[in-house]
Amino acid sequence: AQRxxxxxxxxxxxxxxxxxxxxxxxxxGSPELFWYVQYSRQRLQLLLRHISRESIKGxxxxxxxxxxxxxxKKPFAQEEDSAMYYCAPSTGGGNKLTFGTGTQLKVEL
Amino acid sequence: DGGITQSPKYxxxxxxxxxxxxxxxxxxxxxxxxxxQDPGQGLRLIYYSQIVNDFQKGDIAEGYSVSREKKExxxxxxxxxQKNPTAFYLCASSLLQGYSNQPQHFGDGTRLSIL
Numbered sequence: 001a002q003r004x005x006x007x008x009x010x011x012x013x014x015x016x017x018x019x020x021x022x023x024x025x026x027x028x029g030s031p032e033l034f035w036y037v038q039y040s041r042q043r044l045q046l047l048l049r050h051i052s053r054e055s056i057k058g059x060x061x062x063x064x065x066x067x068x069x070x071x072x073k074k075p076f077a078q079e080e081d082s083a084m085y086y087c088a089p090s091t092g093g094g095n096k097l098t099f100g101t102g103t104q105l106k107v108e109l
Numbered sequence: 110d111g112g113i114t115q116s117p118k119y120x121x122x123x124x125x126x127x128x129x130x131x132x133x134x135x136x137x138x139x140x141x142x143x144x145x146q147d148p149g150q151g152l153r154l155i156y157y158s159q160i161v162n163d164f165q166k167g168d169i170a171e172g173y174s175v176s177r178e179k180k181e182x183x184x185x186x187x188x189x190x191q192k193n194p195t196a197f198y199l200c201a202s203s204l205l206q207g208y209s210n211q212p213q214h215f216g217d218g219t220r221l222s223i224l
Contacts, residue, residue: 009149032210044199046212086151090210095140095159095203096167097213099152 002027002091006100013077014108021072021103023061023087031089033070034097035061038084047072047085057081077107112136115200115216121224122187122194130185130219132200139205141183142213145169146197155198158183159205187221195223 004025013019025031037047048056050063050070061072070087084104088097116131132141140159144152154167158177172191177183183202187194197220201213 034210034212043217044215049210049212095205095210095213096142096154096157097152098154099144101149101151 002031002089002098004087004089004098004100006085006087006103008103009101010104010106012106012108015079016076019072019074019077019081019105019107021085021087021105023070023072023100025068025070025087025089027068027089027091031091033061033063034088034090035059035070035072036086036088036099038086039080040083044086077105079107079109081105082107112214113200113202113216115198115219117219118217120219120221122221123224125189127186127188128221130187130198130200130221132183132185132216134181134183134202134214136202136214137180138202138214139180140203141177142201142203143167143173143175143183143185144199144201146199146218152199155185194221196221 033050035047036044038044059074063070084102086102087100091098113134122128142157143155146152153169155173156175158164161180164175164177174186197218199218200216203213204211
């Protein structure tokens with residue numbers, strides 16, 4: 001069965017510090033990976049997808065097939081980055097997603 | 110913010126009662142999904158539908174039922190067979206385009222509690 005692991009429930013960093021939210025997956029195939037984010041009192045929304053290879057709000061994520069990881073990174077955390085982040089591989093047909101348990105990022109001043 | 114509308118926002122169920130959660134989308138999306146969110150467990154897929162009048166079970170379909178009579182609507186019924194229904198329920202929709210997986214768009218959710 002496909003599994004996705006986000007080892008940190010809570011990650012607390014100071015403003016301006018680098019951020020790395022970890023995601024490891026096990027999936028037999030070529031998954032497509034997404035990061036979703038939920039800001040306070042907002043809907044869960046897409047942050048970025050690995051095939052786009054773009055930076056969104058300063059965040060990037062590289063798919064490492066050897067390590068089966070898709071860590072989310074940002075060089076300098078901002079207060080507005082505080083949110084819940086979910087890693088989600090797409091698991092086969094029907095555009096289905098398997099969500100990790102999420103990491104709550106807290107950026108402190 | 111339109112797109113996907115879930116109602117009600119809060120719902121209470123008595124023991125032995127079936128309740129139906131509404132999900133409507135005006136994005137002309139092909140696929141719709143229901144997830145259950147419990148503390149510390151992320152989102153788990155209950156049912157999904159790629160086309161009208163067709164749907165498939167997700168990872169935790171037992172005790173739930175759905176219908177897809179219209180493209181824009183995908184109601185979820187929590188039946189009395191679901192022994193632990195207290196949770197936050199999220200509905201989502203997406204386009205289906207070829208082999209590329211399209212982002213899912215989410216509603217605000219419905220919080221279901223047992224009286």
